[in-house]
Amino acid sequence: MFISFEGIDGSGKSTQLVLLRDVLEQAGSTVVTIREPGATLLSESIREILLSNKQTITSTAELLLFSAARTQLVEKVIEPALxxxxxxLCDRYVDSTTAYQGYGRMLDMENVTTCNRIATRGVMPSVTFFIDVAFEQAQQRMHFDTGAGEPDxxxxxxxxxxxxxREGYLAIAQNEPTRMVVIDGARDRAVIHHDILAVLRERTSLPV
Ligand SMILES: Nc1ncnc2c1ncn2[C@@H]1O[C@H](COP(=O)(O)OP(=O)(O)O)[C@@H](O)[C@H]1O
Ligand SMILES: [Mg+2]
Structure with missing residues (x-):
């Protein structure tokens, strides 16, 4: 099974992914955790290029780089694991491209959808958690995160x-309600975690 976490930086994706991983591992499951872009040598190299402030990158180049990183990950790691x-458990996946490059950068949505189809090779998560947090709150959390450093x-x-x-994520959730679950991320970590477990109990046979 494939589960992804989405949301803007500072929304609490990594926090919730780790909490869920711990529960699953304690229940005896083997879990592969992945961050996007990343998790293969090529994808991590592309991540460095994408997050670096050294050069400007056009929106279309950005779309193609994220897609290249993703498809390497799908073919080398996700498909074999599945x-x-x-x-x-994946920290970001294809919805990030729809939300950031499609809605955020306002690239042609047909092109974005085509790139997503090529990159994912049709591999989609069973469940995606969109952790919804207001921009200001996410900023504040990142500000207090001593490990965050300079913005990328x-x-x-x-x-x-x-x-x-955010609008993009909400549109995806509306279009694909059986896959994407909107989680109110403004609440306490433990409360959110509890919600995520409840959704998985209802929708999957995972030991949570
Ligand atoms: N529900 C929450 N309430 C308050 N702070 C949180 C919550 N979830 C995460 N944080 C903190 O906010 C910061 C960003 O969380 P993180 O999980 O790294 O977000 P993301 O992976 O989405 O960027 C971290 O310092 C984390 O400890
Ligand atoms: Mg994170």
């Missing part, structure tokens, strides 16, 4: 950009 029946190239986009990204 074939073995391993559980995959993606994080430098302004408030209007992130408002469009």
């Amino acid at each position: 074939e073995q029946g391993t559980l995959i 190239r993606m994080e430098r986009a302004g408030r209007e950009f992130f408002e469009r990204v």
Whole structure:
């Protein structure tokens, strides 16, 4: 099974992914956790390029780079793991491209959808959690996160950009309600975690 976490930076994706991974591992499941872009040598190299502030990258180049990183990950890691029946938890996946490059950068949605289809090779998560947090709150959390350092190239986009990204996530959730679950991320970590477990109990046979 394949589960992904979506949301803007600072929404709490990584926090919730780790909490869920711990529960699943304690229940005896083998879990592969992945961050996007990343998890293969090529994808991590592309991540460095994408997040670096050293150069400007056009929106279309950005779309293609994220897609290249993703398809390498799908073919090299996700597909083999799924074939073995391993559980995959992914920190961002294809919805990030729809939300950030489609809605955020306002690229032609047909092109974005085509790139997504090529990159994913049709592999989609069974469940996606969109952790919905207001831009200001996410900013505040990142500000207090001592490990965060300077904002990366993606994080430098302004408030209007992130408002469009949020709109994008909400549109996906509306179009695909059986896959994407909107989670109110403004609440306490433990409460959100509890919600996520409840959704998985209802929708899957995972030992949570
Ligand atoms: N529900 C929450 N309430 C308050 N702070 C949170 C919550 N979830 C995560 N955080 C904190 O906010 C910061 C960003 O969380 P993180 O999980 O790294 O977000 P993301 O992976 O989406 O960027 C971290 O310092 C984390 O400890
Ligand atoms: Mg994170």
